[in-house]
Amino acid sequence: MSQISITVDGAASTVESDQRPTQIFADRKEIIACKVNGALKDLWTEISEGDCVESVSIASPDGLSILRHSTAHVMAQAVQQVFSQTRLGIGPPITDGFYYDFDPERPFNPEDLEKIESAMRKIVKDGQRFRRRVTTEADALKELSHEPYKCELIGLKSGAGDEASVEVGGSELTIYDNLGRDGQPVWSDLCRGPHLPSTKHIPAFKLMRSAAAYWRGSEKNPMLQRIYGTAWPSQEELTAYLGLLAEAEKRDHRRLGTELDLFSFPEEIGSGLAVFHPKGGIVRRAMEDYSRKRHEDEGYEFVYSPHLTKAALFEKSGHLQWYSEGMYPPMVMDEELHSDGTIKRAGQQYYMKPMNCPFHNLIFQSRGRSYRELPLRLFEFGTVYRYEKSGVVHGLTRARGFTQDDAHIYCTKEQMVDELDSLLTFVLNLLRDYGLEDFYLELSTRNPEKSVGEDADWIEATEALRKAAVAQKLELVLDEGGAAFYGPKISVQAKDAIGRTWQMSTIQVDFQLPQRFELEYSATDGTRQRPVMIHRALFGSIERFFGVLTEHYSGAFPPWLAPVQVTAIPVAEAFADYLAAVVKEFKAAGIRIDLDSSDDRMQKKIRNAQMQKVPYMLIAGEEDQKAGKVSIRYRNGEQKNAIAVTDAIAEIQSAIRDRKQV
RNA sequence: GCCCCCCUAGCUCAGUCGGUAGAGCGUUUCCAUGGUAAGGAAAAGGUCACCGGUUCGAUUCCGGUGGGGGGCUCCA
Numbered sequence: 001m002s003q004i005s006i007t008v009d010g011a012a013s014t015v016e017s018d019q020r021p022t023q024i025f026a027d028r029k030e031i032i033a034c035k036v037n038g039a040l041k042d043l044w045t046e047i048s049e050g051d052c053v054e055s056v057s058i059a060s061p062d063g064l065s066i067l068r069h070s071t072a073h074v075m076a077q078a079v080q081q082v083f084s085q086t087r088l089g090i091g092p093p094i095t096d097g098f099y100y101d102f103d104p105e106r107p108f109n110p111e112d113l114e115k116i117e118s119a120m121r122k123i124v125k126d127g128q129r130f131r132r133r134v135t136t137e138a139d140a141l142k143e144l145s146h147e148p149y150k151c152e153l154i155g156l157k158s159g160a161g162d163e164a165s166v167e168v169g170g171s172e173l174t175i176y177d178n179l180g181r182d183g184q185p186v187w188s189d190l191c192r193g194p195h196l197p198s199t200k201h202i203p204a205f206k207l208m209r210s211a212a213a214y215w216r217g218s219e220k221n222p223m224l225q226r227i228y229g230t231a232w233p234s235q236e237e238l239t240a241y242l243g244l245l246a247e248a249e250k251r252d253h254r255r256l257g258t259e260l261d262l263f264s265f266p267e268e269i270g271s272g273l274a275v276f277h278p279k280g281g282i283v284r285r286a287m288e289d290y291s292r293k294r295h296e297d298e299g300y301e302f303v304y305s306p307h308l309t310k311a312a313l314f315e316k317s318g319h320l321q322w323y324s325e326g327m328y329p330p331m332v333m334d335e336e337l338h339s340d341g342t343i344k345r346a347g348q349q350y351y352m353k354p355m356n357c358p359f360h361n362l363i364f365q366s367r368g369r370s371y372r373e374l375p376l377r378l379f380e381f382g383t384v385y386r387y388e389k390s391g392v393v394h395g396l397t398r399a400r401g402f403t404q405d406d407a408h409i410y411c412t413k414e415q416m417v418d419e420l421d422s423l424l425t426f427v428l429n430l431l432r433d434y435g436l437e438d439f440y441l442e443l444s445t446r447n448p449e450k451s452v453g454e455d456a457d458w459i460e461a462t463e464a465l466r467k468a469a470v471a472q473k474l475e476l477v478l479d480e481g482g483a484a485f486y487g488p489k490i491s492v493q494a495k496d497a498i499g500r501t502w503q504m505s506t507i508q509v510d511f512q513l514p515q516r517f518e519l520e521y522s523a524t525d526g527t528r529q530r531p532v533m534i535h536r537a538l539f540g541s542i543e544r545f546f547g548v549l550t551e552h553y554s555g556a557f558p559p560w561l562a563p564v565q566v567t568a569i570p571v572a573e574a575f576a577d578y579l580a581a582v583v584k585e586f587k588a589a590g591i592r593i594d595l596d597s598s599d600d601r602m603q604k605k606i607r608n609a610q611m612q613k614v615p616y617m618l619i620a621g622e623e624d625q626k627a628g629k630v631s632i633r634y635r636n637g638e639q640k641n642a643i644a645v646t647d648a649i650a651e652i653q654s655a656i657r658d659r660k661q662v
Numbered sequence: 663g664c665c666c667c668c669c670u671a672g673c674u675c676a677g678u679c680g681g682u683a684g685a686g687c688g689u690u691u692c693c694a695u696g697g698u699a700a701g702g703a704a705a706a707g708g709u710c711a712c713c714g715g716u717u718c719g720a721u722u723c724c725g726g727u728g729g730g731g732g733g734c735u736c737c738a
Binding site for chain 2: 107108109110209210211212213214217218219223224225226228254258259265267270271318319322323326354355386388389390391392393394398484485486569571572573574599600601602603604605606607608609610611617619621622623631633637639
């Protein structure tokens with residue numbers, strides 16, 4: 001047997017020529033794949049003289065993808081074991097897990113998932129080896145003739161899109177066989193790979209849910225049944241992941257909205273239309289008040305516009321041509337009909353507004369504008385109505401009626417760069433004031449096929465946005481071709497307390513509307529010029545931001561936002577009068593404080609306040625009353641005793657003023 | 663909009679293989695006056711989402727509508 005020289009993880013090495021990485025890394029159990037000369041390969045791959053071999057650990061990003069992809073194969077095998085008439089779609093790894101699409105005889109139910117999961121456990125236990133096999137298109141079509149979706153993928157191979165590329169390799173067509181103990185294939189799947197050495201390398205997995213998905217992601221294609229699963233390098237990591245999901249469920253704003261009596265969606269009103277209860281109203285008002293103040297400081301002017309308008313306005317803006325599907329249908333006013341039903345006098349059509357910009361444009365246009373007025377910043381908490389498809393409505397984060405913290409900035413081209421820069425700084429600082437700290441930015445650029453305007457304008461605006469983004473020194477992600485038809489945009493993505501990303505603010509340059517509305521200002525030389533228009537919403541919508549903050553804080557709002565800032569709890573009824581007097585002082589100091597005068601025992605009152613996530617409890621008993629003092633109990637269970645009332649007020653006031661979390 | 667699932671007291675949920683229903687929490691009243699996350703007792707509270715169909719009889723089975731959930735597609 002001859003020897004070959006290779007590099008293993010950067011170190012020169014000499015091995016027998018028939019050695020495979022599986023043997024080279026035999027004593028490192030966490031190594032489940034490798035890179036040969038930079039390309040991801042199975043550990044069973046052949047290596048040759050001069051190859052550079054790098055180990056891929058199961059915990060690395062590549063390793064996790066391979067683990068999850070292999071688990072998807074195991075699931076597909078199990079599904080076909082349990083339901084033999086099921087045809088296969090595709091089964092890629094995704095963030096935290098994997099899915100596989102199936103065309104079963106009937107949709108899966110939860111019991112099916114249990115059956116599939118136990119079949120998977122058996123396959124994992126069997127330790128089936130994954131074997132890569134190169135095939136030809138003709139052979140594969142023959143072998144997979146009973147798998148129509150796979151055959152379709154083979155046909156697509158040349159122009160393979162993203163979703164197909166996991167299944168069919170770029171240059172070679174490969175099939176992965178799962179080999180039983182006797183070395184014979186027990187199951188096969190068209191796949192690019194790579195895969196784990198064997199199924200026993202799957203340390204921990206769980207099937208999560210079944211759902212429907214269109215074949216190859218198109219509404220026009222048939223619906224397949226998708227099963228989602230998750231897989232991890234260890235049982236502990238799986239448990240931790242499931243714990244995170246449970247935590248996310250606990251802080252779901254829809255659940256907290258009920259538990260904390262913040263808002264509801266009465267069926268009588270309609271899907272996606274919320275009412276805010278008194279407690280939610282306080283939080284919302286605190287959010288709005290602070291936003292208003294900051295906008296005022298920043299040179300915005302406040303305007304108001306109606307919720308309804310005649311159709312002509314949205315014809316002018318282009319919304320009716322482009323977005324009428326997303327609008328509530330028109331109300332027809334003052335229409336007169338003949339007795340035979342034909343129209344005698346045409347009515348007037350009114351629409352609920354899906355956006356505020358046309359109204360702001362009318363304000364801009366209401367009189368001549370001078371360059372001296374620019375940048376003109378018009379701000380409105382504008383409530384809009386959009387007829388979202390029934391399947392997408394989701395709590396406060398995707399509603400049909402919502403209020404944007406909307407503003408439109410009209411400026412000269414020369415002012416655009418500075419304006420965007422200061423605007424982005426303003427946005428980020430404001431979001432930080434609300435307790436969000438971790439951001440990245442996304443720059444959406446032109447899609448040439450779906451856009452209007454001059455190339456030069458697009459380039460200029462995109463560059464201005466890019467410059468503003470880069471100045472923030474935050475991560476910048478490019479969303480190529482993701483811009484709206486009328487101009488490029490930056491969106492601010494914020495991470496919440498448990499690491500989930502939410503799209504918050506958008507800043508959008510618009511070339512279209514100033515033209516459609518023929519907006520003009522008088523320049524220094526007396527000529528009439530078209531202003532640049534910038535759309536921006538910092539919260540996106542107040543409802544959505546409310547939902548995000550509720551989840552971010554898990555309902556435990558910082559004092560400045562908390563509906564009830566302090567609950568006063570007498571140790572016994574005898575001290576209620578004393579506390580009532582103290583409560584008066586707190587109220588006079590502008591603190592939102594409630595005295596719990598119910599006949600519950602104090603332990604119960606503490607529990608209630610705790611569950612309502614009230615930031616402070618003010619407790620007083622005999623000792624406090626004698627000394628004229630109070631005790632403060634915090635949300636974390638800590639307590640400070642014998643505090644002078646004025647000190648307690650000062651402490652809480654300062655936390656509110658500084659928007660501190662406690 | 664599409665696929666699947668769900669809707670029982672204010673909330674969270676049992677239950678009825680078709681004979682009109684239960685628990686815990688909450689609410690009300692009474693007792694208890696209690697120093698750090700549930701004191702005790704009693705009572706009230708339901709057209710079993712709504713509308714049709716099948717049936718002697720429907721909360722239960724079937725169909726439709728509304729609302730919700732998980733996904734897909736979409737998100738100006």
